[in-house]
Amino acid sequence: MENYEWFLSGIIVIPIVGVLILLIWRKATKKQAATIGIISESFALAIPLVLLSVLRRNDQIVFSLPWIRNMGISFRLSLNWLCLIFLLTEVLVTLTAMIYSLGEETGEKNSNFYYALLILFSLGMSGTTLADDAFLFYIFWELMLLASVLLILIWGHGETRFRVALKYFIVTHLGSLMVLVCLITLFVNFGTANITAWMMQANSLPINTQVLLIIFFIVGFSVKMAIFPLHIWLPDAHTVAPMPVTIILAAAMLSMGTYGILRFPFALFPLENLQPFAIWMMIAGLISEVYGALMALAEKDIKRIIAFSSVSQMGYIIFGLGSLTLRGMEGAIMHVVYHAIIKALLFMVVGIIVAITSERDIQNISGLGFKYPILCVCAAIGVLGISGMPPLGIFNSEWMIFAGGFDSGVSIALTIIVLIGSLLTVIYALRFFGNIFFGDRKPESLPQKAPLALILPTLVITIFLIVEGLTPGPLLTWAMKGLASFIGGLH
C-alpha cells in the first residue's frame, strides 16, 4: 500500500483519537475541548487537500484493510472527486460550528462530551462519504444519526427535546432501514459488500429488482434530505437543537441524503432505468420547494423559518437530480455546497439575534439594522444569497438546475412552475430580513454590541460565500469530474 493511502485512513483515525482524548480528559474546559475538536477536524480538512495532487493523477484513492473476511466485508475507504466535495463541505461546516460554539453557551459544562459528540457527528458524515463498503457505510450512517440524537437530547432547548429526539431518531431510522434493505439485497446478490465492485455488476440484476431498489434507495435517502412529506422530523429537530448542532444538521447532514442518492441509485443503475422516476422526483422537488417556502412564510419562530427554508432548498436539489441531466446533477451538487454555506450563515445570524434579544418570535424583533450594522450586512448577504441573487452562489446552482430541468425533456411546464415558485423564497427571505432589521426597534433594551466571538465567524463565512460565488470554477470542475467517474451513460 502506498503511503498516501494510509493518509486517507487519517480522516477517520485522527478524529477517533480526538474523541478518545476528550473522553479521558474529563476536566477539560470548553476552550481546551474546543481546541482538541478543532485540531482533529483541521486534520480531517487538511488530509483531503494534501491528497488533492494525488487525486489529480489517479481520480481515486483507495484504502483497504480486511475486516470480516467470511462475509466479504472489508474496511474500505475511497476518496474521489464526488466524495471530496461532500467531505470538504461537511468538515468545513463542522469546523465553523465548533468555532461558533465558543461564542455561545452550549456545552459549558462537560464540554469534553459535547465536543466529542460533535467530532463523532462529523466522523459519521466523513465516514459516510468515504466508505466504499456497504457495512461500513451503514455503520457511519447510523453513527451520524446517533451522535446528533444525543446532542439534541442532552443539549437541546426546552421540555420537548426528549420527544423531539425520539421522533427524529425513529423517523430517520425508518429511512435508514429502507437503505439497509437495499444494501443487503445488493450484498446478497453479489456476495461482497464492496460498493465499487457493485457498480460493475448492478446492471445484471433483473429489471424488477432494480426498480424496487431504486425506489427504496430514493425514498430512504429522501428522509434524510427531508423532502416533503418525509420532512416531519426536520422543523422540530432543527428548532430544539442548540445552534451549533442546528448548523451542522442543516448545512451538512441534509446533504448526506443527496450524496446517498448520487452514490447508490444514480451510480449503480443505468440512467434509463431511473427515467420513470424522473418526473416523480421533479414533482417531489416542486412540492417541497413550495411547501417549505409557504411554511417559512407562515412561521413566526425565526429558527423555524430558516429550518423550513431547508425543506424548500432540498426541493431544488431533488428537482435537479430528478432532471437526470448532467447540468441538473452538477447544479444539485453545487446547490448542496452553496446551501451549506448560506444555511450555516443564516443560522449563525439567527443565533446572534437570539443571543442579543433573547427572543425567537419574529413579531417581537425589529429594527436591529442600524444598531448592529455588521450583523445586518451579513444577514443581508445571506438573505440575498438564498433568494438566488447573482453572484452569490445559489444563483449559479439554481441556474444549472433550471437548465437541467429544461434539458430533461420531462416537462417544461414543471420547470417553469419551479422557477416561478422560487419567487416564494424571495418573499420569505425578505420578510425575514425586513421584519428583523427595519422598523421600530424592538425589544427596547439591547446590549451595546453583538458578541464578537459570534460575529467573527459569521463575517468569515460571509466573505467565503462571496468568494465561492464569484469563483465557481474549481467546484464545477470537481463536480463534473466526480459525476463523470460515477454516473455511466452521461454525455
Add this chain to the structure above:
Amino acid sequence: MSGIFNIVLPAVILVGGAFILYLISRICNLNNRTESILAILVLIGALLVLINNFKEIPNLIPSSDAHFGNSEPGGIILMPSALSIFIMIVSIIITILITIYSGEYLARDSRYLVYYPLILIVQAGLFGMFLSNNLFNLFLLTELTTVAASALIAFRFDLEIAIKAGFKYLIMSSLGAMMMLLGIYFFYRSTGDMHLTQILESPDNLTRIAAACFLLGFSLKAGVFPLHTWVPDVYGNAPSAISGLLAGVFSKSMLFILPVICLRLGMTREELGMYLMIFACFNMLVGSVRMLGQSQLRRFLSFSSIAQTGYLMFGLGIGFYYDLDQAFSAGLFLFLVIAIMKSLAFLASGVYQFYLRTQDIERLRGEGHRMPLIALCFSIALAGLAGIPLLAGFVGKWMIFSAALVTGDLFSIICLAIFLTSTVISLGGYLPVLIKQYYRSSNTEEVFNNPEPVRVSRWLLIPITLLSLLVVIIGVYPSPWINLVIYVIRWMLI
C-alpha cells in the same frame, strides 16, 4: 454401559457437584460467596470437559460409536452433537458469570444453600436433554429441569409474587410435559420403542401426532405465541439472575432441541420451517408491541425476550424451509449474541433493583449518573438488542437479513417485512428506557449532575462488564465468532 465416558462427564460433574456442594455447605455452614466460588469451580470443570469435547468434534461426531449408554430395550443412549456441545458451552459460560453475580446478588437472602445446587442441576438437565436419544429419558430430564427451575423462580418464597411466578411456571411446564407424555404414548404405540437414534423411515399418523405433541411441548417451554403468556409473569418476578439464565439461554435453547426431535419423529423440514416462520411473525409482533408502555423493568425485558424468540425462530425457520445453511449460521449466531445481551440486560436490571429496591422504569430516571458503569452496560445491552451498528446485535440482524433475502422468496420477504416492523417498534421501546437512565427532569444539562454515586459491588460489576465487553467485541470484530458458528453448523447432523 459402553461408549465414550467423556460425553457424559460434564453432566456427571454438574450433578455430582450439586450434591457435594449441598452437603459441604450444609455441614460447614458456608457463606454465600464461598458457595458461589465452589459452584464456579464445578462449572469450570464441566466447561473444560466440554471444550475438550468440542475440540474432538471432528473425531467424535462422524463415528457411529460416539455415544454412551446401553442400546438394549429399556436402556438409555446419550449421543452428543456439535450443536449441543456448543450451546452447552455458551450456557455454562453465561452461568459462570451469573454465579459470580449471585455472590453479591443473594446477599440479602438466606436460602443460597439450595440456590447454587439447583443452578447446577438445571444445567445438567439441559445438557441431558440435548444428549438423550430416548423419548422417555428426554421427558424425565425435562421434568427435572422444570422442577429445579421453578424452585429457583420461586426462590424468594416469602414474596407472594415469587410464589405465583414459580407456580405458574410449574403449571405451564407441566402442561408442556403432559403434551410430551402424550407424544411418547403415540410414538410407543406406533413403533413399540422409545429410542430415537435416527430419522424415522416410515412415519405414520401416530408418529406425526407424536411430533405435533412434542412441537407444542417445546414451543411452550420456549415461549412461542400463543403459549407465551407465562413469560412476562415468570421473568418479571423471578430473581434477575434466574430470569437472565432462563430468558437468555434456557428457553432459547429449547428452539434447538425442538427441530431435532420433531424431524426425527417424521415431521418434514418444510412443515417445521413453515411453522417456525409463521409463529415467528406473531412472536416478533406481540413481543415488540407489548414491550411499549410497560412500567416494570423486567416485564419489559420479558416482552423483548418474546420478540427475540421470534427472531431466532425466523432464522431457523428459513433454514428449514429453504434448506439454507446460511440461515442456520445466522440463527445460531443470533442465539449466541442474544444469550449474551439478554442475560446482560437482566443482570444489569437486577443491579438497579438491588440498589433501588424497585423495578419501576420511572425510577431509573437519572440513575445513569449515580451508577455510570451499570448504566453504560445496560445501555449497551439495550442498544445491542435494538440492533445499533458496531454492537453484536447488528451483526446478527445483518445475517438474518441476508439469509432472508438470499431465498428471494415472497414468503420470506413478507416475514422479513414483519421482522423490520418489529425492530422499528421495539426501538420505540428500548430507546426511552435507555434515555431515561440519563435524563431526570427537563432542566438542561441535568444529565451530568453528580449526586452521590452508588458504590456497586465488584461481584456485580465483573460479570456485567465482561458481558458488555463481549457485546462490543463481537460487534466490532465478528469474524472469529462467525467462523465458530459456521464450524458448528457444518457438523450439525439433524
